[in-house]
Amino acid sequence: MSKIKICGLKSIEDIEIANKYMPDYIGFVFSKSKRQVDFDTARALKSKLNRGISAIGVFVNEPVDFIVKLWKCRVIDAIQLHGDEDDEYIRRLKSRVRCNVIKAVRVKDTEQILRAEQTRCDFLLLDAYKGDSYGGNGIRFNWDLIPNDLVKEYFLAGGLDSDNIQQAIARLHPYCVDVSSSVETDGNKDEKKVKEIIEKVRSAK
Numbered sequence: 001m002s003k004i005k006i007c008g009l010k011s012i013e014d015i016e017i018a019n020k021y022m023p024d025y026i027g028f029v030f031s032k033s034k035r036q037v038d039f040d041t042a043r044a045l046k047s048k049l050n051r052g053i054s055a056i057g058v059f060v061n062e063p064v065d066f067i068v069k070l071w072k073c074r075v076i077d078a079i080q081l082h083g084d085e086d087d088e089y090i091r092r093l094k095s096r097v098r099c100n101v102i103k104a105v106r107v108k109d110t111e112q113i114l115r116a117e118q119t120r121c122d123f124l125l126l127d128a129y130k131g132d133s134y135g136g137n138g139i140r141f142n143w144d145l146i147p148n149d150l151v152k153e154y155f156l157a158g159g160l161d162s163d164n165i166q167q168a169i170a171r172l173h174p175y176c177v178d179v180s181s182s183v184e185t186d187g188n189k190d191e192k193k194v195k196e197i198i199e200k201v202r203s204a205k
Contacts, residue, residue: 002175005179006018006027006183006194007056008184014026017194018050019050019053021195024176026056027180031059031082039069042057042076057075082125085103087118090103123154123175124155129141154176155176156177157179159182165177166203
């Protein structure tokens with residue numbers, strides 16, 4: 001069964017929704033975004049998060065020291081790299097933390113995914129490509145570009161919602177599905193939408 005990640009939590013109300021419906025993962029976005037949180041906000045929110053939910057920090061070309069600080073202070077349990085981080089960056093990061101590192105790919109072609117798989121990351125995250133944006137666009141990419149022989153498991157993102165998420169799971173069997181904008185109303189997490197999508201993921205075949 002695929003796991004589910006609700007990304008872009010930024011308020012105590014978001015944490016309360018997560019604690020009520022228990023996704024496997026939540027995401028704190030530290031890169032420039034309308035969902036961006038700072039160190040202190042994320043630490044305060046993490047202190048209220050149910051311990052059964054893992055917090056993933058989302059970063060774009062961030063200095064390694066800052067990520068390491070968040071991990072050592074137990075603000076995050078895993079790391080998602082959504083920028084231009086290369087294998088050497090991942091090597092340096094993994095030499096200083098003991099947690100999973102997820103490398104996001106803004107998918108343009110199959111070879112790009114296969115190249116990313118060769119890095120030292122633990123998981124991939126496959127998202128839609130859109131110009132200079134580093135993600136969080138709510139756009140679906142062409143799933144046919146995902147190679148059938150991927151060895152590393154992946155998080156599937158990009159345009160997933162309650163209408164297509166069961167189809168995605170049945171067809172692709174991703175390790176985890178990742179949603180953000182599709183469970184929001186007016187830029188805030190919507191309890192009804194979170195509940196609905198988690199129920200759909202948990203009942204998917």
